[in-house]
Amino acid sequence: MAVTEIESYLASRQQLVQEALEKSLPPADSYPPAVHRAMRYSLFAGGKRLRPILVLAAGEAVGGAPEPLLPAACAVELIHTYSLIHDDLPAMDNDDFRRGRPTCHKVFGEAVALLAGDALLTQAFAVLSRVEGGIPAAKVLQAIGELAAAAGSQGMIGGQVVDMEAEGRTVTLETINYIHTHKTGSLIRACLRLGGILSGAGEEPLAILTRYGENLGLAFQITDDILDVEGDFTQMGKKGGMDAARGKATYPACLGLEKAKEIAGELCAEAQELARSLGPAAEPLYLLAGYVLARQG
């Protein structure tokens, strides 16, 4: 894996996504400004844009151009951002820092942060409904249905609920798996599927993209939990060791660090094989799987 290659790919895609995200929200001074400032504060907090880039890379892997996928790419990032704002609220994780900056509610107050999260979630569907570039309306509707399911009570939100209930309790690996495949995995899986669906992928490539997404999503969450154990504030932009302090259900806590790293490695290797099976256009997906693993650092 060429490090420079994935880094230049990421940089070019981050720029595309950044420009599209810029246009995906009303300007910061739009009335009422409080909520628009809060939405932008969190959306432009320096995220790596991994999810939107996965949408684009999935499309590329099945022969689609990135531009028509930008609304879908923005939609998943808007949903990811809303979930972070609500997760950080005092009623949930009560976090003061995120990506090295005070969290949304620390800056704008709880009420505005709550509403900014609601507005980002709502805006995701507004943006997605505007997909153009000759993509059939029926495909866009399918994408909206899949994204809503992935983000809903039997997807991402379901994972958050179970994660919360599991805090401070001894839970089975089955429960940890449910949390990971839903809280993080569900949206990452949807990125791959949206990119495929909106690029007109056939049934078989779409199934491969889906499995790639499932592997990558779980690997991503495991490496995240490993980082929480091993990383420091500078690297993560938030306090480390928080999972252990909260008694969070994680792979490192349940299986130990070494075993967790081994599993993450296997999941990424399998994702890379799946990417290879899609041919040369899936090179970015291949490289992205290596990139996720390397986050272990």
Next chain:
Amino acid sequence: MAVTEIESYLASRQQLVQEALEKSLPPADSYPPAVHRAMRYSLFAGGKRLRPILVLAAGEAVGGAPEPLLPAACAVELIHTYSLIHDDLPAMDNDDFRRGRPTCHKVFGEAVALLAGDALLTQAFAVLSRVEGGIPAAKVLQAIGELAAAAGSQGMIGGQVVDMEAEGRTVTLETINYIHTHKTGSLIRACLRLGGILSGAGEEPLAILTRYGENLGLAFQITDDILDVEGDFTQMGKKGGMDAARGKATYPACLGLEKAKEIAGELCAEAQELARSLGPAAEPLYLLAGYVLARQG
């Protein structure tokens, strides 16, 4: 206006909506049950289903059947319900009662209530993406875009932000109008437009439905504020006089009760005229305008 006529119309439509709402959410025992119970607790709290009925009545007014509009009707009620749950949270209005029952967070805790609200909002778009009955996919996409805009930071959420900022301050009638036309009006207007759009309404009838919705939405909020001054707990299912206690910006507070009633009456009369101009199929809309006014009690 025949009272029995509107009441039997409402009863028949409420039943249609109720059955559709029942199917619009996962069963209460779906995993994870906490969030599904909370979603259902608030969705089936005895609301009058005015918004979904407006979607159906708007469709009927332009010659559409009610059944294909049920997903859209459910979607607006899901969004209305989420907004009530989030509005009641301690970070917002901190209300303990709603429709005579403890609010969602009093029963399920703040975190689950927050997530149940998020999940209802998300589910609205899942449901809307499944519109069938031969409605062209492009029309459904338009409806999704309009609903998201109506519920978003420049619609309903914008109204909530300004409402919150206005608490305890002296505000102009212009600000009160912004709050009302956005916090309540925006979603009610969208009900009318969605019913029209998904029933294939032409430009002119759609414009009439839109104006009807704008009138009715404002009248609805004004009568709501009048009820808060004049009503009692039994009638409203929540404590009266809360607006005044909080220094909320309302028509009665700004212009006095009599003037507020006069304006509500004028708005409903104009809505009835607009309904009349759509012909006999708009009879339910005509009756609904009278019904909203009669809430003044």
